[in-house]
Amino acid sequence: xxxxxxxxxxxxxxxxxxxxxxxxxxxxxxxxxxxxxxxxxxxxxxxxxxxxxxxxxxxxxxxxxxxxxxxxxxxxxxxxxxxxxxxxxxxxxxxxxxxxxxxxxxxxxxxxxxxxxxxxxxxxxxxxxxxxxxxxxxxxxxxxxxxxxxxxxxxxxxxxxxxxxxxxxxxxxxxxxxxxxxxxxxxxxxxxxxxxxxxxxxxxxxxxxxxxxxxxxxxxxxxxxxxxxxxxxxxxxxxxxxxxxxxxxxxxxxxxxxxxxxxxxxxxxxxxxxxxxxxxxxxxxxxxxxxxxxxxxxxxxxxxxxxxxxxxxxxxxxxxxxxxxxxxxxxxxxxxxxxxxxxxxxxxxxxxxxxxxxxxxxxxxxxxxxxxxxxxxxxxxxxxxxxxxxxxxxxxxxxxxx
Numbered sequence: 001x002x003x004x005x006x007x008x009x010x011x012x013x014x015x016x017x018x019x020x021x022x023x024x025x026x027x028x029x030x031x032x033x034x035x036x037x038x039x040x041x042x043x044x045x046x047x048x049x050x051x052x053x054x055x056x057x058x059x060x061x062x063x064x065x066x067x068x069x070x071x072x073x074x075x076x077x078x079x080x081x082x083x084x085x086x087x088x089x090x091x092x093x094x095x096x097x098x099x100x101x102x103x104x105x106x107x108x109x110x111x112x113x114x115x116x117x118x119x120x121x122x123x124x125x126x127x128x129x130x131x132x133x134x135x136x137x138x139x140x141x142x143x144x145x146x147x148x149x150x151x152x153x154x155x156x157x158x159x160x161x162x163x164x165x166x167x168x169x170x171x172x173x174x175x176x177x178x179x180x181x182x183x184x185x186x187x188x189x190x191x192x193x194x195x196x197x198x199x200x201x202x203x204x205x206x207x208x209x210x211x212x213x214x215x216x217x218x219x220x221x222x223x224x225x226x227x228x229x230x231x232x233x234x235x236x237x238x239x240x241x242x243x244x245x246x247x248x249x250x251x252x253x254x255x256x257x258x259x260x261x262x263x264x265x266x267x268x269x270x271x272x273x274x275x276x277x278x279x280x281x282x283x284x285x286x287x288x289x290x291x292x293x294x295x296x297x298x299x300x301x302x303x304x305x306x307x308x309x310x311x312x313x314x315x316x317x318x319x320x321x322x323x324x325x326x327x328x329x330x331x332x333x334x335x336x337x338x339x340x341x342x343x344x345x346x347x348x349x350x351x352x353x354x355x356x357x358x359x360x361x362x363x364x365x366x367x368x369x370x371x372x373x374x375x376x377x378x379x380x381x382x383x384x385x386x387x388x389x390x391x392x393x394x395x396x397x398x399x400x401x402x
Contacts, residue, residue, distance in 0.1 A: 010088030012284055012302070014202045014292040020153035023137070023193050024146045034152050035092035041149045042099045045142070047135045051102060053383035055109040055337075056223070066223050069102050069109075072215060076101065079211035079273060080204075083303075086277045087284070089204050096151070097158040097208035104131030106380040107387040108341065111334035115341035116376055123372040130183035131380055133160055137189055139377060157195045158205030160186055164301065166197040199296045203284075206295075206303035210276055217316045218268040224324040225261055232260065238319050240312040244268065275309040336399035340387055341379060343395040348375045354394060 009015075016033035029037055042048055051070035067075075077098040084094035105128045106112035116126040133156065137148040151159075160166065165174055166182045173181050182197065190197055200206070221241075224230055236242040241264065248255065248263045255263070283302045289295050295302055305313060324330065348355055352363050352371070359378045363371055382390070384401075392398040 007085055007088045009090075010284070012087075012203045012287075012289045012292060012295050013089045014093050014154055014204055016090060016092065016152075022150045022152055024150050026145075026150065033092065035090060035096055035155070038096040038149075038151045038155045039092055039099060041151065042096060042103070042136070045103075045135075045140050045149060047103045047140060047381070048099065050381065050383050051105075053385055054105055054107055055112075055384055066226065067219055069105055072219065073099060073102055075215045075219060076208065076211045079214050079269065080208045082273055083207045083211060083276060083280075084204060086273075087203070087207070087280055087303075089207060093154055093158070093202065093204040094207045094211075096155045097162060097205050098211060100132060100136060100151075100155065100159050101162065101208055101212060102128070102132070103135050104128040104133070104380070106131075106341065107382045107384045108334065108337035111337045112341050112380075112387075115338040116345070116380060119342060119345040120372050120376045123369040124184045125180055126376055126380070127183040129160065129163075130185040131377075133189055134185050134377070139381075153193060153195075154202060154204075156189075156193070158201045158208065160190075160195055161197065161199070161201035162205040162209040164201075165199055169198050171198070196296070200298060200301060201296065202292055203280075203295045203303055206301050210303055210305070213313060214269060214272045214276075217272070217313060218265045220320055220324060221268070221316070222261060222265050224320065229327050229330075230319075230323045232257065232264075234323070235319060238312075238315045240268070240271070240315065244271070272305075272309060272313075275306050276303065279304050279306040279309075333401050336401055337384075340391045340395075340399065340401075344379050344387065344391055345375060347394045348378070351394075 014035075016035045019034045022034075028034070032040070048070075051073055052068055054069040056067040056069055056072050077095050080094040080098040081091050083089075084091045106116050106126070108115075113126060113128050120126050135148075136151055136159070137156070140148050143150065163176070166177060166186065167173055177183075186195075186197070189195070221235065225232065225235075232245065236245050244264055244267045245260070248260060248267070252259075252263070280303045283304055287294065287298055287302055289298070289302075304310075349372070352360055352375070355363070355375070355378060359374060363374060366374065379387070388398060388401070
């Protein structure tokens with residue numbers, strides 16, 4: 001007899017039947033709810049396809065087995081759906097937010113983002129979260145009746161606020177945006193369709209955010225080991241990792257490294273998912289929300305680690321930061337990648353005729369800020385390999401990024 005795994009919908013779940021709707025009203029679908037349609041629109045977007053050839057940590061030609069933005073996104077989707085299912089939340093909304101969370105990343109990961117931000121700092125800067133919003137509300141040009149994907153309010157809200165409120169109730173930027181303020185594209189769109197930047201996002205958005213952390217912790221360990229940046233013995237100093245490796249060795253003996261790594265990664269994911277389910281259940285029970293609105297207007301996030309796992313997450317990131325993200329080899333490659341982005345921006349700024357026709361159209365009628373933003377949009381949409389091809393066409397000394 002099959003065992004049912006269905007979980008009753010929790011009061012905190014976002015109801016697709018009660019969505020605040022889309023910016024441009026559309027008739028409903030006979031076969032899909034609104035959040036499912038959002039998932040499908042994101043999957044079929046050009047920006048989503050480009051994630052296959054955008055850097056996670058390692059540039060695409062370093063090997064076929066490293067994570068790309070696309071494979072990372074799919075892993076986040078799986079974890080987010082698992083969490084949403086266990087907590088009785090809306091799985092489709094959690095999936096939509098996991099699918100869209102990295103759409104705004106430029107080529108070469110955070111190195112590309114740093115370079116673009118420096119290039120357009122005088123014009124408002126570049127922020128991948130704001131860029132994702134611009135992609136789904138403006139830059140995708142696929143539908144006859146509107147620009148963007150015309151996603152639901154709940155998906156747009158979660159895309160912007162999955163890491164928490166952007167402003168205080170008094171209208172001041174929160175700590176994350178204290179230095180430069182909330183990105184102008186987010187503020188501009190929120191004036192058109194109020195995303196309530198002062199509140200938390202839905203529980204589903206919070207699930208997508210913590211799923212991203214879980215995927216990073218587990219899979220960056222896998223990629224770092226594969227790249228030889230550190231060994232299993234090195235990372236065993238992290239208490240959670242050392243304890244799991246001891247369990248594996250006790251139960252299975254001394255496995256070959258590839259099996260041992262896989263066992264480690266899957267157990268990390270399992271431990272973290274189980275912890276988030278337990279802690280979030282505790283938080284939700286204490287809040288006792290009667291609706292998704294109660295989650296949004298709570299004083300703190302309801303999807304969270306326990307204190308012990310929060311410390312484990314901090315320890316893992318503390319290990320990975322110097323040994324992986326700031327490793328000399330990675331920093332050298334990413335430094336070269338930043339130069340590629342800077343060179344491309346400088347080239348298109350002085351020779352806009354080299355932009356494709358659809359990107360160069362009307363550029364001469366734009367002000368300086370508009371021209372800089374258009375060029376940044378074009379570069380941000382590039383894949384790693386296309387950026388290198390374009391650099392080789394227009395600039396000197398294109399690096400190999402190896």
